[in-house]
Amino acid sequence: MSTLEAVGLGVAYDQVVAVHPLDLEVPEGRMVSVTGPTGAGKSSLLWALARALRPAVASVTGTVRVDDSPVDDRDSAARAGVVLVPQGNGLPAGLSAEESILVPMLALGVPAREASQRVDEQLARVGLDEFGRHLVDQLSGGQQQRVALARALALRPAVLLADESTSDLDAGNRERMMGLLREEAAGGAAIVFATHDPDAAAVTDAILALDQGVATWIRTV
Numbered sequence: 001m002s003t004l005e006a007v008g009l010g011v012a013y014d015q016v017v018a019v020h021p022l023d024l025e026v027p028e029g030r031m032v033s034v035t036g037p038t039g040a041g042k043s044s045l046l047w048a049l050a051r052a053l054r055p056a057v058a059s060v061t062g063t064v065r066v067d068d069s070p071v072d073d074r075d076s077a078a079r080a081g082v083v084l085v086p087q088g089n090g091l092p093a094g095l096s097a098e099e100s101i102l103v104p105m106l107a108l109g110v111p112a113r114e115a116s117q118r119v120d121e122q123l124a125r126v127g128l129d130e131f132g133r134h135l136v137d138q139l140s141g142g143q144q145q146r147v148a149l150a151r152a153l154a155l156r157p158a159v160l161l162a163d164e165s166t167s168d169l170d171a172g173n174r175e176r177m178m179g180l181l182r183e184e185a186a187g188g189a190a191i192v193f194a195t196h197d198p199d200a201a202a203v204t205d206a207i208l209a210l211d212q213g214v215a216t217w218i219r220t221v
């Protein structure tokens with residue numbers, strides 16, 4: 001069970017202000033979507049929440065807390081259970097679907113036997129149990145998105161930040177993946193979901209719209 005809070009969180013790339021300072025609170029069990037046109041600042045916001053923007057790349061202001069504890073850098077975010085599914089999935093090339101789900105768990109110290117069980121469980125949840133041995137590069141864009149979600153869910157995230165994670169899916173799979181995110185929230189995770197898709201945003205608890213980096217709440221939690 002985890003609450004995500006950001007205060008005065010802003011992102012600038014040199015002279016370009018991608019996200020004007022904003023406040024955000026996602027209580028445990030809730031799912032907030034971040035919407036807006038291309039270039040609005042959605043990815044920048046998610047990366048800033050994950051503390052994944054290096055100072056050489058962007059200047060980030062403000063604070064992020066998970067369950068009232070400060071999260072100041074990538075390592076503390078990982079320790080607090082913050083998991084980012086980046087746009088484009090971030091799956092390593094050259095690994096099979098099951099290896100790409102397994103490796104981050106092993107890196108975080110999940111025992112091998114349990115990690116392997118979680119791989120099977122999550123591949124089944126996203127409907128890809130037949131595809132574990134396939135190289136990620138041999139999967140379709142939509143299948144890769146499902147593997148990326150399985151990989152994130154296997155980590156049992158306290159905070160899940162999903163960037164356009166249903167953009168390549170057909171309606172049935174989109175609904176299924178949104179259902180999985182809902183289940184994850186029901187288990188106590190706080191979820192932020194960036195999307196262009198109004199249908200996907202409509203089923204979340206709250207909607208934060210970004211326009212040229214300026215945030216407006218369309219619906220609050």
Ligand SMILES: Nc1ncnc2c1ncn2[C@@H]1O[C@H](COP(=O)(O)OP(=O)(O)OP(=O)(O)O)[C@@H](O)[C@H]1O
Nearest residue numbers: 013016018036037038039040041042043044045057
């Ligand atoms: N590494 C970077 N260096 C410089 N400017 C960047 C960088 N990344 C993003 N930007 C700029 O920041 C702004 C916000 O980009 P961002 O990718 O966060 O938007 P987005 O809403 O996620 O867009 P999309 O829907 O196309 O993914 C844009 O003006 C973009 O050009």
